[in-house]
Amino acid sequence: MQEAKSIVRLEDYQETPYTIDHVSLTFRLEANATLVTACLSIAPRPETLAGTALHLDGEELDLVSTHLDGEPLANSAFETTDRGFCLSSPPAGAFTLQLVTRISPDTNTQLMGLYRSNGTYCTQCEAEGFRRITYFYDRPDVLCRYDVRIEAPVSVPKLLANGNLIEEGPMDTPAGVDSDEAWHYAVWQDPYPKPSYLFAMVAGDLAHVEDRFVTRSGREVTLAIYVEHGKQDRVSYAMDALKRSMRWDEEVFGLEYDLDIFMIVAVSDFNMGAMENKGLNIFNDKYVLAKPDTATDTDYALIEAVIAHEYFHNWTGNRITCRDWFQLCLKEGLTVYRDQEFSSDMRSRPVKRISDVGQLRARQFPEDSGPLAHPVRPTAYSEINNFYTSTVYEKGAELCRMLEVILGQSGFKAGLDLYFQRHDGQAVTIEDFIASFEVATGADLSQFALWYEQAGTPDLVATYAYDPIRKQLSLAIEQSCMSTPGQPNKKVLHIPIRFGLIARDGSAAAFTKVRDAKTGEIIGDGQCDLLELRERQQKFLFEGVTKEAVPSLLRGFSAPVHLRTNLTREDHLCLMQYDDDPYNRWEATQYVLMDHLIRRTYMIRRGDQDAHKDALDKRLLSAIGQTIADESLEHAFRAQIATVPSDADVAREIGKDVDPDAIHAARQGMVKELADSLFDQAIALYGSLENRGAFAVDAASAGRRALRNALLNLIIASDKSVGSKLASKQYHDATNMTDRFAALAALTRNGSELAEEMLEDFHARYRNDALVIDKWLSLQASTAHDGTIERVKQLMEHPSFSISNPNRVRSLIGSFAMNNAIQFNRADGQGFALVADIILTLDAKNPQTAARLANNFRSWRALEAPRQASAEEHLRRIGETPNLSEDVADIVNRCLQ
């Protein structure tokens, strides 16, 4: 049994007693016995007491030799455990410690540390993977310069590490190496001190595509993307996205690249999306490789976002890093905010916001309302990899966005500029980040800072009334927040609420002043568009409102909260048609649809035979029809309006005693009704949107395809036979993966007779293209059908599937657990049993990916009783399994608490 990891607490943070300011690493690469020689330049801090022990982290290392200042260390001078290395009495001054360790990349199935992916040696060190390469202070506040020498047989031709290439050439085959091949080496040097989690090396037989970028100060940067041979024709979009990211960061944030070379390597076995290692980003190939006949528009958008995200980390993460892992949102939340802004500038801002809020609600809100809820800055963890969560990333980004709303663009920019100026080259905290904004703007952000400490999604209740005699509109807002693990009582937050007033005739309603009702203080003039809530209850008075108006609140989703209002159906319909904030126009549409969906779900659960009689309102249908037809709006926006909230959206809104079957039936009924009413319009518009020109990946063309495919979904939902014919034609005629896959999905999800044949055809066309096969796996796993469990089991035996590859696992099993609420949450427990079995099988190989899968149990307490009981049984079964990894144990224990 492994020694259990202890709980790490924010309050226990202490600096290391020693510093390591330089490390030279030599890798002698062999698949089962790579030798790593690390020479560490160590010095005690001035305040360290002489003789204080030196504890370095290390896991699964075979220590071959140890030297101190060139002399072999006696065995009694040090100790190793399965957690690290301890030198009991180091010298009083600076010294050099040389450690040689042996590791086995080939048998490293965890994909942390040094491993092999399709023959290529690569590393993943964040968060604690470097300790699987050598003994080190494997924590983010130890910044160190690295020189790296890689030695390998010439059959491994490309040798890469962080920084600049200093030297390369042939070398003698090392003594004792069982090979008659010639050897070569390369030396890389990174001039920027960095924490160990940003270390990277790659070695393999890879092809590459090169380009160049000249920074605004004239530095010439070589850009290189490395891929498996034969995939070079799939990197042009990623390269273009990289150049656009580099330019954008200069223009918008004034941040420039700082090395002579920037490399990206795409590998096929990767636990996450990508990794921002200094100068040498390593990517899951899914976020690099794209060409029109293999990648959908969504894939292109994701590639653009992930390339940008990792590049932006060069400043927000690498140049300025985290003091400890509790500060993870300092780099992740800010970098997500930056990549969202980049995509908004490259594409449609409102559509990007709609999609980001959709993701936040789909992933972060359930996390924040369940047993895995934690603050954006957690205060304790037992396994840090389980805290790379939607809360840290997406809610963390929302906190940056709120700062921008509160301080205004110029205040926000001034704060960030000061942050970069003050902290370049440091490992810092959220307090340092907030202080930069306070100092730059003079604002008091102490109440705002509570957002980093308090978990849970706040609830806002807004009540408005219009007084036509006094020409006054009053708006009372009350905030509260549910209790979350360890936080029963919440403090009052500082919440920015962007707003507008819309007159019933559709014009923007004017007002002259806004007052705080309690103090009488004037808080804004007729231009005011922001209310700042700082108390539990606050009332605002809008004066000089001459026309009856509806408030449009929380524009652009200006705070990550649940908002309930006393707006009537009529009010929402008014916003749906006239709101000049496109985001809120979409929100109003969703609200009305959701309201119907929830009502129908309850009717179905009560066994009410007349559920279908709760017909969608004519005005609602015509408002949706008009918006979809409105040529003045972007296609992508119209596509969003044509999309009904998902089963998961409804489950989340209902929140307790959830019956996924009833939700699904209610949604099917509503989609059918909407589709029937829009059928003629959908057919006509679908036909008119056919793309006859050359294929283009740009956002506008993608928007047209999105609308056309949303219409196809409506058509097939209304008339399966007409829809199937159109989908089948679209499938065969498609010039790109977006249209082909959308057609296949429409046929499969709607149970068309043509589905099986098309699925077979799709597999035959793309069987050698793993990333496309992932779509095929995912579609079948997420189809709500009674036979899906059997099908998933069969697919696990299919030659296209492999449990060792995280992308395959996420596509098949992850999609099943995440996107197939009906089958995963079956009352008979078969869905839970399937996923639990796979978690256990996977845990022995790759605990991180297994723990990710286990996250899908997080909303089990929101289910109706029999389903809860089944989920609990399987969670307990996982929890009681001997030798469970800390990763999975942590998730399961917290789920059960």
Ligand code: B3K
């Ligand atoms: N920083 C990495 C994520 C590392 C996850 C470690 N479990 C990618 C990113 O957020 O950019």
Ligand code: ZN
């Ligand atoms: Zn990141």
